[in-house]
Amino acid sequence: MAILVTGGAGYIGSVVVEDLRKNGEEVLVLDNLSYGHKQAVDKNVTFYEGNIGDEKLVSQILKQHEIQACMHFSAFAYVGESVENPKIYYENNVGQTLRLLNVLIENNIKKFVFSSTCATYGEPQKVPIDETHPQHPTNPYGWSKFMVERILESYDAAYGLKFVALRYFNACGATRKCGEDHDPETHLIPLVLFAAQGKLPFISIFGDDYPTLDGTAIRDYIHIADLSQAHLLALEHLRQNKNSEFINLGNGQGFSVKEVIETARKITGRNIEVKIAPRRLGDPSRLVADAKKARQVLGWKPRFPDLESIIESAWAWHLANPNGYD
Numbered sequence: 323m324a325i326l327v328t329g330g331a332g333y334i335g336s337v338v339v340e341d342l343r344k345n346g347e348e349v350l351v352l353d354n355l356s357y358g359h360k361q362a363v364d365k366n367v368t369f370y371e372g373n374i375g376d377e378k379l380v381s382q383i384l385k386q387h388e389i390q391a392c393m394h395f396s397a398f399a400y401v402g403e404s405v406e407n408p409k410i411y412y413e414n415n416v417g418q419t420l421r422l423l424n425v426l427i428e429n430n431i432k433k434f435v436f437s438s439t440c441a442t443y444g445e446p447q448k449v450p451i452d453e454t455h456p457q458h459p460t461n462p463y464g465w466s467k468f469m470v471e472r473i474l475e476s477y478d479a480a481y482g483l484k485f486v487a488l489r490y491f492n493a494c495g496a497t498r499k500c501g502e503d504h505d506p507e508t509h510l511i512p513l514v515l516f517a518a519q520g521k522l523p524f525i526s527i528f529g530d531d532y533p534t535l536d537g538t539a540i541r542d543y544i545h546i547a548d549l550s551q552a553h554l555l556a557l558e559h560l561r562q563n564k565n566s567e568f569i570n571l572g573n574g575q576g577f578s579v580k581e582v583i584e585t586a587r588k589i590t591g592r593n594i595e596v597k598i599a600p601r602r603l604g605d606p607s608r609l610v611a612d613a614k615k616a617r618q619v620l621g622w623k624p625r626f627p628d629l630e631s632i633i634e635s636a637w638a639w640h641l642a643n644p645n646g647y648d
């Protein structure tokens with residue numbers, strides 16, 4: 323039986339597709355390529371170009387293949403854009419997900435792995451953040467993911483949908499084949515590496531007066547290979563007919579912006595210019611996951627928790643693919 327992967331041409335989805343196939347799974351990808359890259363998906367994987375909210379297309383896919391579970395990565399994920407244009411976030415991330423879920427339920431497909439986010443927590447009241455931390459997102463992107471989480475709970479209670487909603491912190495790094503190629507890029511590690519490659523003249527540090535050791539903000543960076551493995555374990559969890567769960571996926575360690583830049587300088591051997599800029603509105607000083615539940619419930623063990631491994635893998639990918647997937 324196959325696994326339907328939505329957003330499988332995106333950064334995280336493409337790595338999970340790679341790992342599922344290594345595990346001998348049959349995989350189908352549905353992606354509208356609004357942000358993804360067809361080249362990120364192996365030619366031997368059945369690929370459908372289209373919207374997850376296209377009920378006719380999804381029904382047709384489900385009729386043509388025997389599908390056991392859906393892994394749902396597709397979404398728009400730019401926080402700033404979601405504030406400026408919330409309607410496209412609610413339509414794409416909530417409306418289309420709802421239509422996808424309805425077709426899945428009608429076809430009796432009741433195993434679902436969902437890409438949620440630490441943005442559902444909003445301003446941290448305590449750090450590290452565990453899954454019981456209150457959820458009050460500070461932007462429409464976070465709310466769109468929060469809403470899907472609530473829909474999943476209701477669908478579990480009413481229709482027996484079993485899900486694992488994985489609340490990612492900052493996904494980063496690369497495998498040999500797949501790496502991060504967002505356009506526009508907003509994530510710190512690829513931007514720092516762009517500066518190392520000379521694609522950016524400098525990297526801005528937004529605030530160096532936070533109450534942290536070096537004054538810069540601390541975030542939780544999780545290697546994409548470790549993140550991906552957790553999805554395979556989540557699938558196994560669902561196959562064992564266990565309960566639905568909300569689970570943080572983070573490293574459990576925080577690294578400051580300055581630590582990221584210093585490590586990138588060491589690994590690339592290149593000069594990376596920095597400029598100090600004012601703090602960004604709503605940027606907390608520390609966002610770090612309590613990732614114990616992933617270990618306890620899924621048996622997850624991160625293999626690359628150190629910043630060096632993460633940046634080394636990303637740098638190797640950027641050197642091998644200087645123009646990303648183009």
Ligand SMILES: NC(=O)c1ccc[n+]([C@@H]2O[C@H](COP(=O)([O-])OP(=O)(O)OC[C@H]3O[C@@H](n4cnc5c(N)ncnc54)[C@H](O)[C@@H]3O)[C@@H](O)[C@H]2O)c1
Pocket residue numbers: 328329330331332333334335352353354355356357358359372373374375394395396397398399414418437438439440489490491492493494504
């Ligand atoms: N990257 C991170 O650090 C991070 C952190 C927290 C949560 N997430 C979540 O993880 C998921 C994957 O993130 P990513 O970084 O790989 O993003 P991405 O933009 O690289 O991948 C998303 C993919 O979904 C596709 N897509 C979007 N809307 C679609 C639709 N309506 N129908 C079909 N395909 C559609 C895009 O073309 C793209 O290939 C997203 O849901 C995101 O919100 C990511």
